[in-house]
Amino acid sequence: MMSLLPLVLLMAQVSPSSAGSSKPDLVRAKRVFENNCASCHGADGSGGKGPSLSVPKLRRVRTDKELELVIAYGIGGTEMPPFFYLGQESLELLKLHVRTLGANATPPLVQGDVSKGKRLFHGKGGCSACHTVGAEGRAYGPDLSDVGARRGSAALRESLAEPNADIVEGFVLVRAVTAQGEKVDGIRVNQDNFSIQILQPSGRFRSFRKDALPELYEYPNESAMPSYKTIFSESELQDLVAYLSSLRGEP
Ligand code: HEC
Numbered sequence: 684m685m686s687l688l689p690l691v692l693l694m695a696q697v698s699p700s701s702a703g704s705s706k707p708d709l710v711r712a713k714r715v716f717e718n719n720c721a722s723c724h725g726a727d728g729s730g731g732k733g734p735s736l737s738v739p740k741l742r743r744v745r746t747d748k749e750l751e752l753v754i755a756y757g758i759g760g761t762e763m764p765p766f767f768y769l770g771q772e773s774l775e776l777l778k779l780h781v782r783t784l785g786a787n788a789t790p791p792l793v794q795g796d797v798s799k800g801k802r803l804f805h806g807k808g809g810c811s812a813c814h815t816v817g818a819e820g821r822a823y824g825p826d827l828s829d830v831g832a833r834r835g836s837a838a839l840r841e842s843l844a845e846p847n848a849d850i851v852e853g854f855v856l857v858r859a860v861t862a863q864g865e866k867v868d869g870i871r872v873n874q875d876n877f878s879i880q881i882l883q884p885s886g887r888f889r890s891f892r893k894d895a896l897p898e899l900y901e902y903p904n905e906s907a908m909p910s911y912k913t914i915f916s917e918s919e920l921q922d923l924v925a926y927l928s929s930l931r932g933e934p
């Protein structure tokens with residue numbers, strides 16, 4: 684029987700990923716990326732609401748197949764959406780562009796001082812009253828253990844200076860007023876038709892029957908996080924962003 688190996692090698696050579704890409708492909712690839720991905724990853728891929736893709740090594744993706752799966756099906760439980768509906772040709776172009784970004788990656792310009800940022804986080808900022816990093820801190824806001832791998836530095840900066848600009852999914856601020864007149868402010872952790880569960884900044888969970896609450900308000904455009912724009916100097920903000928960018932815990 685003839686060995687199949689040469690045939691496999693031959694097929695590998697003509698498969699699109701190793702066929703070598705022409706200049707027009709690269710131009711089209713860039714356009715597909717700009718139309719579909721730039722809103723979160725930045726037009727130059729340096730990141731925003733999503734992480735920078737201009738890096739030599741992606742966190743979630745090693746092989747070509749994994750890259751295709753992430754782009755086609757998104758990443759469950761995150762804001763990375765699926766793009767399978769764009770069709771196979773566009774998916775190939777997107778893979779090509781992400782690979783090109785990786786190959787041309789330059790190390791990010793770190794402006795701030797990571798260790799100063801870490802001190803501000805635990806000290807003046809009081810951030811660990813609401814955020815966990817690893818096993819430390821209190822989980823009122825999102826866990827930040829890997830926030831540097833999930834968000835670009837522009838978005839991290841915006842979280843600190845303009846927290847109302849873009850509220851992280853699942854952290855809607857609510858206020859319930861009880862029949863006794865008590866005002867309960869916090870994050871809505873859960874609700875159904877009949878009940879609502881609220882996490883207060885103190886870490887205490889409260890559960891209410893909706894029909895027993897005289898008033899219930901939702902503030903979808905208001906963050907439960909204060910703005911630090913005037914609390915920190917420009918260089919302190921840079922130090923904090925540098926510290927947050929360095930947080931790249933395991934996925
Ligand atoms: C609505 C925002 C949004 C859009 C649009 C978006 N992404 Fe993402 N993407 C994200 C977020 C957020 C993550 C990080 C998810 C996580 O790991 O928590 C991500 C992660 C990724 C990753 C994995 C990065 C890594 O380090 O492993 C790749 C690759 C990626 N996106 C490619 C794309 C491509 C290509 C497009 C356009 C077709 C696109 N994304 C569009 C938000 C977005």
Ligand code: HEC
Nearest residue numbers: 808809810813823824825842846849850851854906907908
């Ligand atoms: C009173 C509680 C509170 C304090 C104090 C607080 N945060 Fe937050 N933070 C939140 C909440 C709630 C959210 C989610 C809502 C939102 O997106 O604004 C959040 C969101 C964030 C995000 C976005 C996370 C993501 O997944 O995109 C970052 C980054 C962040 N905070 C950093 C900080 C830093 C750094 C400090 C200290 C300087 C701080 N926070 C202080 C409550 C707080």
